[in-house]
Amino acid sequence: MVDLQQLHEAILNGDAKTAAAVAQAALAQNVPALELIQTAMVPAMDEVGRRFECQDYFVPELLLSARAMKAALEPLRPLLAASGAQPAGKVVIGTVQGDLHDIGKNLVAALLEGGGFEVTDLGVDVAPEKFVETVQKTNANIVCLSALLTVTMLSMKTTIDGLRAAGLREQVTVLVGGAAVTRQFAEEIGADGYGENASAAVALARACAKAATVG
């Protein structure tokens, strides 16, 4: 019998090879993909988030755990798709126009993907029209905007205005984050949520997804 605790540990320790191998082995023994995700992988990422919050983990550890999570998720994808399991939510994420910083944004994207979201990452310096177009194409329900420079953060407002003008504002929850952003700013530009760090962003996205299911 495959030890799911081993998968949990591998994600915590950022050991991508072991994480993928244990996931493969579990599937070979007919452990359902969803069970793997819910009993081992998601709790592991929650623990990673907790350790980051209390500064036991730093950005490198977060990157490695997200990498391990993605590696374990890889063999599960076709099964999840075949079973008709719906993603936790559909996310479009990017660093806003004018800003080229992506470490934080990449981290949030990886953690969301690890958390079962379908993520379309548009990269950096993303124009408002590109966000609009991608939301239309993917039928996303969450948009995550990142900015590190305060000199570029007004692009977040332009992007939200663009979504509104395209008639998409009601369809999507807009979450903003990055060093440039404060809670006040998020409120002022009409965003729906502000994540102070990567793990907070994932918690927010989950809360939104849950609210959408309940509502």
Added chain:
Amino acid sequence: MRCLLIGCEVLLRELADAIARAPHTIDVDFLPKGLHDVGGVRMRQALQTAIDQADPARHEAVLLGYALCGNGLHGLEARRVTLVAPRAHDCIALLMGSRQRYDEYFHAHEGVYFRSTGWLERGRDVEQLARDAGTDFTLADLIRKYGEDNGRYLYDELRRYEKNYRQLTFIETGLEPDGRFEQEARAEAAEKHWQFEKIGGDLGLFRKLVAGEWDPADFLVVEPGGRIVASYDDGVIKAERMD
């Protein structure tokens, strides 16, 4: 007039020049560049501690040799002494002498990275992310701490930003001892396959800050009982009452 200047070490040469010319007596406290990398909240805490060292019986104002810097100034309180801060998003605007000039340059040059003497001798960026985790940002150190595979992955991941940039602009203030800093900046641009440009800096804002010439268009003056908050317009920062 006697003031306490709290400045970022990245701007040490420019501020030292301004202090040497100042008509006032300026006490100084230079804080490490690392505050730039630890996030707005921790940067603000460190700055507030430094500000609270000002003595109302001695100092007429605390001068901040900082820009808003990723919200590092957001929420700073003028508890007992007047606080003065330049209106700018980043210190690059201070080095250029005008936030309008910075804004125009920034938007006209896609993917531009800046260097000045201070940024070359005291500032590095992503290194801090590795340092927080207790390692140096070299491939060898990352491999030592995280193993071969993960070490390489982290090194690539943390350097990926370099591909997003196209140009390195060196801001020459005229205070440089010789061409060594420019040469270093040119070498860095060549190594990263970025274009190089040199532009002239402007020391006006540094000199006005320490001279007490606080034109409201360029400086925010916060009286005791107020705090600095980010403002999402051309003024960059504004004052808010604490009560």
